[in-house]
Amino acid sequence: MREEQANESELYARVDGLLASLCAQQIPLPPPRERTRLRTAAGLSTEQVADVLSCPAQDIAAWEAGTREPRMPHRAAYARLLDGLKALEQPLQTKVPAPREPTAPATRTEQPTLFPADEAPPSPRRPAPSQPLVIPTGPLTVIDHTDTLVAHFTDGSQLPLAADDLPGVLQWALDSGLRRDKLSPYDQDGDPLIVLTPAASTALHLPAELGDRATLRLPADHPVLAHLRQAGFHLTRRGFGPWPRVYRPVVNKKRASLQLAIQAWGALCQDGWNLPPLAPTDLARLLGLYTERLLTPRGSTAVCGQELMTALRPPTKPGRDPASNRWVPTPHRGALHQAMEPAPPEAPDAHPLARGRRPEDAMEEEAWDWSRAPDKHESALAHVVGLDINLAFLSAASSLSVGLNAPPRHVTAPAFDKTIPGAWYCDLSHAALDPRLPSPFTATGQAPTKPAWYTTVTLAYAQELNLDVRPTEAYLRDDHGPYLTPWYERLRDAYLATMAGLGVHEKIPQAQYLAAMEKLPTADPAQLALLAAIKATAKGGLGKLREGPRHVTTPYTRWPALDKPTWRPDIRAAVVAKARVNLHRKLRKMGEHSGRYPLAVLSDCVLYPAHTPSALDVVPAGPDQLGTQGLIRLAVNPGCAKQEGVQSMVWYQHQLTQGLNPARYIKNDASNT
Template sequence: MTDQGHPTLFESTLCEFVKAAIDRDLPAPRTFPEVHPREIREGAGYLAREFAEALMVTPATIRNWEKGVRGQGPEWRAYCHLLHHLENRGNPEPATAAAPAHPPAGIPAPRTALPSPAVPAPATPPQTSPPLWSEPAAPAVPRHTALPRGHIGSVAVLSAATGGFTVHLPDGRSGPCPVTGPEDLPHLAARLGLSPWTAETNSSKGPHRRIPPVLALTASATAALGLPPTCHGPHQDTAAEILDRIGRDGAGRTVGAWSHLGLPNSVGLRLLILPWTPAARALAELPTPTDTARMLGEYTRLVMPPAAPPGYCGIDLMGLMRPELAANSFQDPFLGFPGPARTGVRLWARTPSSRELKRDCVVVALRTTLPFANAASSDTRLPSAQPRHFNNPAFDRKRAGRWLVDLSGFPHDERLPFPFTVDGRPSAGPDWYPTAAVAYAAQRLEVRPIEGWLCPDGGKPYLVAWYERLRDAQIAVLDRTGVSTEHRRDAAPEPARMLADLLRMREHADPVDLALLDAIAVTEAEAVLEPVEGEPGWAAYAREELLARAASNLHRKLLITSRATLLFPLAVTPQLVLYSAPSPDVFHVIARERLKDAPASFSLGARPGGVQPAGHAALADYADLLACLRPDDPAAPALLNSLFTVPGTR
C-alpha cells in the first residue's frame, strides 16, 4: 500500500490488487487517466476477460467502461485505481522504495518497478536460495505475450543438450534442471515451483477444479531420458513400461503423448511428450524450445493448460467456464440407442458438371473460422437437469433437448446439402433432432414433434462463456498480427484489404502466433467433432446443438450465396466449403458488391464465423479425389480438410 492507503500492483497478482482495493473501499480517484483505458490495459498485457475475472464483473462491463460509461460501487472504484497504477507504472514516484529482492515463489520480477512505499519486513523472512533462472539479455517476447503472474508457473518445457537439461518458461527465462533420468520427472513440479492452474470465472456455483502443472518434453529431452521416439508400433510397450514405472496414472491403458504422474498429497504433474504428438496436429513442438514454451504459455493464458489432447481441452473448457454445468450429473437417456439425434453435415460432395469440366475451372476453398464457437450463442441451450420424456410436445426453440419430428418436407435444392443429416441427403421420415436443427427447420416448415426428451425448465445458455473465451483468445492473437477483428460490416475493412492482411499474416506473422491460431481452432473443432472417452453426460447435448446450429448457419450462407451469385458448392464439411470458379481469385465467390443486400452471406475475416481462403486445386484433381472418398468414412472429412490447410486456418 502507498502512504495514501492506495493499493499497488508491486509484485502482486491482478486479483490481489483488486481485492485489496475493494476490501479498503477506497474512494474513486479525483481524476480519470488521460490515456484511453483500453490502451492502458492492452499496454500492460491484459485481456478484458482478465480484468473482468479480477473485478468479478462481466467482460461486457469492462468494454462499456472502456467506451466511457461510468460505473459505481467498489468494483468501479477498484477499476479506476487499477488504471491509474498501470498508467504510471513507468513513472515511479521519487519517494518510493525499491522492490524487495525476493518476489513470491512462481512470480517473476516485473520489467518495470511499480510505485511502492517502504514496507515493514515480514515476521518470518522468506528463505533464500541461489537463483535458478537466467534472464534473457534482450527479451524477444512482445509485451502482449507477457503472462499473468498468477499463471506463470503452470507450464514449462524441458530440453536437453550436451551440457545437460534446461527448463524454459513462457516469459523467456531458462535455467539448468537437475534431471538424471525419468524417475526425477514426477518431482520436478515441486523442485521448479510449478503451480496448479485454477480457472477464474464469474460464477460462484459448482466446483472450481485445479489442473496440475504441465511439463512438455522436447525431442532432445525425450531421447536424453531414454524414452522411445514414438509411443506407437514396436515402441508402445517400452513407452508404457517406462511411464508406468515412474507413476503414470491408469497403468495398463494405451499410452499416449499426455500422461499424468501422481504423487501423494499433490495434484501431480501432466507430462506432454511432444515427439509423440502427430506432427500435423496442434500443440506440436516448434523449432526452438523458447518458442515452444511461449506457445504453450500463451495457450495456457488464453485458453487453458494443455494438460490433455486439444479435443478434450475443448470439452473440459466448457465445464471450467461454467462450473455449475460441470456439476450436473445427469445421464444421456440416449446412451446405447442407435444413432440418436443425427444432425449436422459431416461431408457432402457432388461430382463436377460437364460444363464445369469444360470451362477448365479450379477449386477454391473457403475455411470457416471457429464455426462451432460462433454457434454457441445465448440461444444455444443445454439441459440444466435430467431431461424428461414428453408426447406430442409443442415446439419451443428455447427448450433444450431432442425432438422426434419429420423434417423431410423442408424445402431443398439438390445442389445444396440437406442441413439436418450427416451425409447431406434428405431425410426419409421422422428422426431425432436437437433443438437448434428444429428451430432452423421451423423458419421454412411447420414442425409437429411426435415425442421429445426435454429439459423441464428449458435449459440454460451455458456455452456463452466458452464462446467468449475462444473468441477473446482468437482476437488477442490476431491483434498482434495486425489483422482487423472488427465484426461490424460497416466498420470492417474492404474485402481486398482484408484478404491482403490475411495473406500477409501467413507469410510474416510470428510462428508462435500462427501455431496458437491453429491450436485454438483445433481445440474448438475436435471438442465438437471427436467424442472423447469418459466425457460427461452433457457433452453429447453440447456436441449435437453446436453441430446443428453450425450446419444451419452454413446452410443459410450457402443458400444466400447461391441466390446472389448462382454458384453452388462442390463439397461441404463443417469447416470447409469448396467452390468451382474460373480462377483462384476468392472474389468469384465472395463479392461484397453483389452481396451487399445479403448481410448473412459469407464475409472475409478471421473472427468467429468469418471465412478465409484456404487454397485452390485443379478441378480434375478434385474429381480424382472424390472417386476415392466415401461419405460414410469417418476419416473422409479430415482427409479433405488436410488438402486445404494453411497456417493459421486449421
C-alpha cells in the first residue's frame, strides 16, 4: 500500500514539474522588434547580452529577429532583462535641437502636408529638461541639418545626432534598430533607409551635384568614400549614386547594410518619384506610408516594384542539408530562383537569341494602338468620352499562371493546352470578328493575316471565341504557378487605401465615384504623390520583367539584367496579353448589351461615342447604380474604369484626319472644337 502511495506521489510530482515547465515557457516577452529596440536604446551589443545570459550571440539575434524563441531557463532571465531595460527608460531625458525660425502663415499653408485638415502638425519641439527620450522607430529616417544633424522619423518625432560625418551617421543607423519587418515568411527584414536632405548632404561633405552625369556616381577616390572604407564600410558594384547601398561584411550570420537616398542628386524627384517639396517630418511620414503599404524605397519606383516581387516570394528558404544536417538556403517553391533564358520568339530584338531572327518569328504581345472612323449613326452623336481602366496591367497579374524555373520545352505539332504557359505558333487569320472591335490578337487591332507566336492567354481566349486553335509549334513551361498574385494583392491594397485617404472609396454609386474623382486633382499634393508612386511601382515592376540594355552599344550583347531571376519577358508578355483580352471581353459584352462600340483604344484607354459629355452616358447603370458585372464599370478598383476625358465628335474626326489616335490626346488636349 505504501509503495502504491509512493508511486502516486512521485507521479504527481512529475506532473507538477511538467506543468511548471509549461507555465515557465509561457512567460510573456515583448515583440521581437521591441526586444531589439530596448537593447539598442540601452547601448548594449548582442555579445554583451549573450555574455550575461550565458548563451551564444546567435541566439540573441534569433530571438530579436523572431525566428526562434528562448526556452527555460534563458526565457525567464531574458524577460527579466527586458523588463529592467524598459524600466530604465522612464527617468531618462534628452535634449532636442532648437526649433527653426517659424515661417509665415502664408508660406506654411502652401506646403503640401500629410495631416488632415482638422489635425495640426506637431509644433517645433523646444528645449525642455522634462522632455522624454526619443527612441528611433520605424523603417527609415530623414536627416536634415540646421545647427546640427537631426533625424526625423515616421511617427513625427525628431532626434539630434552626435555624428558629424557619414560613417558616424551610418553607424548610428545600424545601432538604432530602424528596419522594416519582413513581408513574407522567408523574406529578410528590410534594411533601414537613410534619406539625406540637401542641407544634410552638404554638412556631410558630399558635393551638391554629381560631376559624372553619364553614370551618376561619385568618383571612387572621393574623400568621403575613402573615409567610408577606412570605417569598414563597403559599396555594391553600383557605386555611390543617388541611391547607394552601404554594408559591412556579415558577422555571426547577421547582415549590416543600409540604403541611402540623396535628395540633392535626384533621389525621390525622378525615376518614377515626383514628390513635392516637403518638410523633413512630412517627408518621413509620406515615405513611412509607402513603406507600410508596399516596402522601403530602394531606388526608382521600377526597382521598388521588382524588389517587392522578390520580397513577397523570396528565391530561397531554409532547408536542412541531408549530408551535413545543417540549415542551408534551398529553392523556394513558387518563386523565381534562377536566371532563365527566354524562348527564341520571346527574346527582345536586342537579345543575343534574336540575332538573325526574322521579324515574323518574334512574338508581339503588346498593348493596343487602334482607332477607326465612326459610322453614320456614331457621327451623329455630339461627344466622345474616354474611359481609362484603373491599373489594367496590375489587375491582369492577379491569379495568372506563369512559367517559373523550368526552361522552355520545344514541341512540334502540339495539342493546345490552356493550363500550360508558353509561346505557341498558330494561324488565326481565319478569325472572323466584329470590325467595330479591335482584334484581340494583334497590337494594331487589325486582324492577323498569317501565322504568329501567341501566349497561352491569347490562344485560350481564341478558344473562348469558338475559333479553331491548332498550333504547329510551341515552347512550353512545365513548371508554373501564380507568381505575381501576392504582388498584385499588396499593390492593390496600397492603391485602395491611398485612394480612400483621398476620399475615393469602394462600392459607391458610379455618379458619386465620378464626383469624387473630379475633386481628386485638388487634394493634398503629398497624398497625390504617394498615389502616383504606388501606381508607378506597379507599372515599373512589370517593365523590369523585360528591362532593356543600358550603356550597351553593340547589338546582341548580353546586359546585366539578363542574369536576374526576375528578368522574364515571357511573364510580361502573358500579363500584357491578359490585360488585352480582358478588355476585349468587356468591349464585346458592352456591344452586346448596349449596342455601343469603341472608336479607339490606346493601351488601357477606350473612347466611346456619347450623347452627353459624361461617362454615365456610356456605362450601364446596373443594379444599385454600381454598374454591371462583366462590363466596364465606373469604380475605384483595379480593372474598373474612370473618366479620362471628354471631347466633341468634331474633335475626334479632326484627329483622325491628322493620322493620330485620338485616345492618346483626349485627356490633355485643351481644344474642344
